Amino acid sequence: MPKTDLYQSPDYYLLDELLSEEHLLIRKTVRDWVKKELSPIIEEHAQNATFPKQLLKGLAELGAFGPTIPVEYGGAGLDYIAYGIMMQEIERGDSGIRSTASVQGSLVMYPIYAYGSEEQRKKYLPKLASGEMMGCFGLTEPDHGSDPGGMTTNFKDMGDHYLLNGAKMWISNAPFADIAVVWAKSEAGKIHGLLVERGMEGFSTPETHNKWSLRASATGELVFDNVKILKGNLLPNVAGLKGPLGCLNQARYGIAWGALGCAMDCYDTALRYTKQRKQFGKPIAAFQLQQKKLAEMITEITKAQLLVWRLGILKNENRATPAQISMAKRNSVETAITIAREARQMLGGMGITGEYPIMRHMMNLESVITYEGTHDIHLLITGMDITGEDAFK
Template structure:
């Protein structure tokens, strides 16, 4: 157990079962992901061979009930997300895209047939899903959606583009959001072998390089009438899925922050300047203390959100507090740790620069800082400033 864990013992906050989930995720992340992550980050490659192993461990959709899923608590899921992101944000993103967005949409809004068809396989990692909401022109404003769904007899015909869609090129099923002829947003369950579906990886990323983001093109894609999710109408539906992902982010980024702190605490005890370890310097200890305080506050906030979620009392405004605060503070912690490592901090000898780059993506997706500021501003004033 690390010094960080010793100083802030998370086991005192959680149940035995939740702690077991965390430790299982930590072992998986440290033994399966950590040994290859630097290579795959450099090679711009998601280790897809691990997807089925994640499913075998029961991590996908683990807080859902039925369909062969674990039915664990939201706190347990948050701890798993934290352990995955302690190794790399990109791999936690894969967990989120599959388990919170794609599976979450089908679980919340799909028909019983859609659930029975996809959730057991996705939970086991035997099928991969993606979530097609964001569009090239839309970004943070999905109301500008131009992807269309037109009725043609007993079929739906979809046309449009989606961008920054995780797992789109390897997905077996895509949850696609489109506007019908009345302007109503609807969700569709789309097998990706349907003619008219095409996905291309976005290759020129300087962040999330061991992750897979894509652009999806839908060209006269025909679906049967029962492909529409019966309970997924209006923008509130995809936003509910986004809130699940945002919740996981509040936990996950604390894993990245913890890992940055772990490596720098070890380093400052062994690197010597001016005749003694730099960790003996007051300025260094002050920076470490400030970072640790923000890490502890962020983890306490994530746990509070998880407790509310498990009690059925979590509001989306509260999720925005977690996403905004924890990502912002994780970036500050990573930046401070990078500086404490000196020039070596920009090398792959340490994971900190990789975390810094990845966290800039996490800051942007599932709502930028500004979007969450406006959500909270609206909650405080009753006035929308979007």
């Protein structure tokens, strides 16, 4: 019998007053869906390391695939605060499911919208928005993660088509994706985006197994062995690392909100548990050390809520810098992972069971703290931004 999801979001500084009626309605809609469709099944899928494909239809109906993409292309045409709220509610349910939505919207639909031709937009975006097609994003390689400019995946101009060779690794959605946005080097050494479709000869997507993190998310490789790519499948409006990094900015923004959802869920779980659990004749919430932990959690959550809300305003005004997005991504994940570890201790032995979401969040966050810019890389991005000195090289 699935447990009832009792989640209540903390709002210590009354930040809901900064949200519009539409934002609050979107949040309620997504939260209700998470409680009804995701929470009852996610523990079983995480334990069994299976991806709940049945959720894709609901995510599409919520508008979680490309929420900021204009309505004319099948998107929801929402602002960035709405996008952040959606990712926060979905990741509160599970990071792996938020990853699926983030990849579809920020890493597949966004590059086609921003860098694609009008023909590509009309062909792919409506189907991706409706979930009829699912996508993935190929940037990371077995030997090139934080240094994507060193990629070896390449394509050659064969006259009427391109020939693509190479491999990508740690790709969310790869095992079931219908289309991959793949970044590869031309013969001139310039990075371009190519749209690679399932069924193209020489293209395979082996699944990655034995993960202790994001167990309810489908992860795999992309392998290209002399794959013929039509010339019309090259994204025409961008060249260089600016292309993939622009996509990552979109996704990192979603993570900044999303990871905070994990923090809020762990805090809410710990707060409820400590009020109910009795030791030495009283609820453990009455003990000073437990209150210290809870007080520190809500303080960090409140600071992070203010940070992502302000970032959302800047994003709506097209003023958010990549470095500002990096700071928020790093801060939210660090806040979440620290709170998850503290909350796990507060629940004692119960904290390691699937009876509660904390251990699953903890394991998931170990991936979130690494992907789309590692914790250390984001720190160096801030360092470079404030000093003008590049510590990467």
